[in-house]
Amino acid sequence: PKKPPPGGHTVTVSFPHHSHNLSSVTEPLGKIPSHGSRASLLGGSFDPAFRRRTGGFRAREGYSNVAPAAHTPRMYVPNTHWTWSFAIVTLIQTIVTLGLECYIFANFQIQELPNDSPASKTIPTFLALYGFGFLYELVLVYDALRMKNTIQIIGLCICNVGLLIYGAVQVNQIRDAVSTLAYMHMIDPIVWVQSEPFLIIIPCIVALGTFLMVFVAYKLYDEFAWTIYKHISADLQMKRRYLTYQIYIALLKFDFFFFLGFTVQFLVLVSSLKMDTExxxxxxxxxxxxxxxxxxxxxxxxxxTTGMIIIILLFFAAMAYFCFKLFRMYSPETYSWYLPARPSMTFFAIITIVLIVITIINACICVHNFNRGLKPHINRKKNKEAEKTNTELTSNLTQVPSRMMID
Structure with a gap:
C-alpha cells in the first residue's frame, strides 16, 4: 500500500473486482489527516488513488432509473395506421358530401322566388339536416377513436347506412318539392335537371364510404380488443358488463341525433304555420x-339505481311520444299536416323508436350489473389522477431489484 503523507494515516477497504480473481484487494481511498497536522487546517492534499464510485443510493440498491413520463398532448391524435384510415375516410366523405349539398342548396336558393309555401322549406331543411348528420358523425368518429370504443365504431357504420338510406329518400322528396314550386311558378323546373345528378352521386359516395368504414372497422376491432383486454383484464363476466356499458353510452349519442332530426323537421315543416301548444x-x-x-x-x-329507474321511465314516455307522432302522421284527420316531410319523418320516427327500445333494454342490464366491480373500470380518470399523486419513492418501491448487491 501507498505510504500516507506525514501527519495522517490511510484508510483501506476491500471490494471485489469483476475479474477472474475474486480475492480482495486493498487499495487506498483517501487521506484522513490527524488533528495535529498543520495540513489538516488547510484541508489536506488530494490522494490520486481515490476512486469515487459511480451512481448513488438507487444504483447501489439495484433500482433502475425511471424516466419521466412523456408529455401527452391534450388533444387526441390518431396514432396508428387504421385509426388514421378511419378518420380520413369519414373526413373525405363529409367534405365531398357537404360540398355537393352546398351546391344544390345555393342553386335552389338563387332560382327560387320568395314565397311562404311549405315546399320551399323542404329542400333547405333536408339539406341542412343531412349536412348536420355528417358533421355529427365526424364528431362521434373522433370520440370513438379517442375512447377506443369498438361498439361506437360499429354503430357509426350502421349510422352511415342510415345516412345512405336518407340520401336516397331525399331525392324523391326534393323532386316533389321542386315540382310543387314549379307548378306555382315559384321556381324554374330546370333546377331539378341541374340538381338530380348530384343528388344521385351523394348516395353513391356514401355507399363507398360505408364499405371502406366497415373494412377499417374490422381492422380496428382487433386493434381495440387488446386495449380492452389490458383495461378490463381477462375476466369474461367483467368484459360483458363493460360491453353492455359501451353499447348503452353509444346508444345515447345516436338517440340524440335522431330525436333532434325528427324534432327539427316537425318544427320547421309542420308546426311553423301554427304556433300552438304542441x-x-x-x-x-x-x-x-x-x-x-x-x-x-x-x-x-x-x-x-334510483336515477336510472327515472331515466328508464322517461325513455318509455319518449317512446310513447314518437308512437303518437307516427300515428298522427297517418291519421286521416291530421295526415295533411305532415305531407311535406312525411317520408323522412317516418324514417326518423321508426329508427328513434327502435333505438329507444334497445336503449331501455341495455339500461336495465346496466342496472342489473351495478355493484359488481365495473365502476372502477369506467371511472378511469379518477384512477389516473390518483396515480399521478404517487411519489417517486412509492413508485420505485414497487420495483424489484434486478440483482442483489452486497457491499
Missing part, C-alpha cells in the same frame, strides 16, 4: 331531452 312543447322538449341523455350517462357511471 309547438311550444316540442321546442321545450329539446333541452329537456339533452338533460335526460346527459343524466342517463352520469347515473350509469355513478351506478345510481
Amino acid at each position: 309547438f311550444a312543447l316540442t321546442v321545450a322538449a329539446i333541452p329537456v331531452t339533452i338533460i335526460i341523455l346527459v343524466c342517463g350517462a352520469w347515473f350509469v357511471r355513478r351506478e345510481t
Whole structure:
C-alpha cells in the first residue's frame, strides 16, 4: 500500500473486482489527516488513488432509473395506421358530401322566388339536416377513436347506412318539392335537371364510404380488443358488463341525433304555420331531452339505481311520444299536416323508436350489473389522477431489484 503523507494515516477497504480473481484487494481511498497536522487546517492534499464510485443510493440498491413520463398532448391524435384510415375516410366523405349539398342548396336558393309555401322549406331543411348528420358523425368518429370504443365504431357504420338510406329518400322528396314550386311558378323546373345528378352521386359516395368504414372497422376491432383486454383484464363476466356499458353510452349519442332530426323537421315543416301548444312543447322538449341523455350517462357511471329507474321511465314516455307522432302522421284527420316531410319523418320516427327500445333494454342490464366491480373500470380518470399523486419513492418501491448487491 501507498505510504500516507506525514501527519495522517490511510484508510483501506476491500471490494471485489469483476475479474477472474475474486480475492480482495486493498487499495487506498483517501487521506484522513490527524488533528495535529498543520495540513489538516488547510484541508489536506488530494490522494490520486481515490476512486469515487459511480451512481448513488438507487444504483447501489439495484433500482433502475425511471424516466419521466412523456408529455401527452391534450388533444387526441390518431396514432396508428387504421385509426388514421378511419378518420380520413369519414373526413373525405363529409367534405365531398357537404360540398355537393352546398351546391344544390345555393342553386335552389338563387332560382327560387320568395314565397311562404311549405315546399320551399323542404329542400333547405333536408339539406341542412343531412349536412348536420355528417358533421355529427365526424364528431362521434373522433370520440370513438379517442375512447377506443369498438361498439361506437360499429354503430357509426350502421349510422352511415342510415345516412345512405336518407340520401336516397331525399331525392324523391326534393323532386316533389321542386315540382310543387314549379307548378306555382315559384321556381324554374330546370333546377331539378341541374340538381338530380348530384343528388344521385351523394348516395353513391356514401355507399363507398360505408364499405371502406366497415373494412377499417374490422381492422380496428382487433386493434381495440387488446386495449380492452389490458383495461378490463381477462375476466369474461367483467368484459360483458363493460360491453353492455359501451353499447348503452353509444346508444345515447345516436338517440340524440335522431330525436333532434325528427324534432327539427316537425318544427320547421309542420308546426311553423301554427304556433300552438304542441309547438311550444316540442321546442321545450329539446333541452329537456339533452338533460335526460346527459343524466342517463352520469347515473350509469355513478351506478345510481334510483336515477336510472327515472331515466328508464322517461325513455318509455319518449317512446310513447314518437308512437303518437307516427300515428298522427297517418291519421286521416291530421295526415295533411305532415305531407311535406312525411317520408323522412317516418324514417326518423321508426329508427328513434327502435333505438329507444334497445336503449331501455341495455339500461336495465346496466342496472342489473351495478355493484359488481365495473365502476372502477369506467371511472378511469379518477384512477389516473390518483396515480399521478404517487411519489417517486412509492413508485420505485414497487420495483424489484434486478440483482442483489452486497457491499
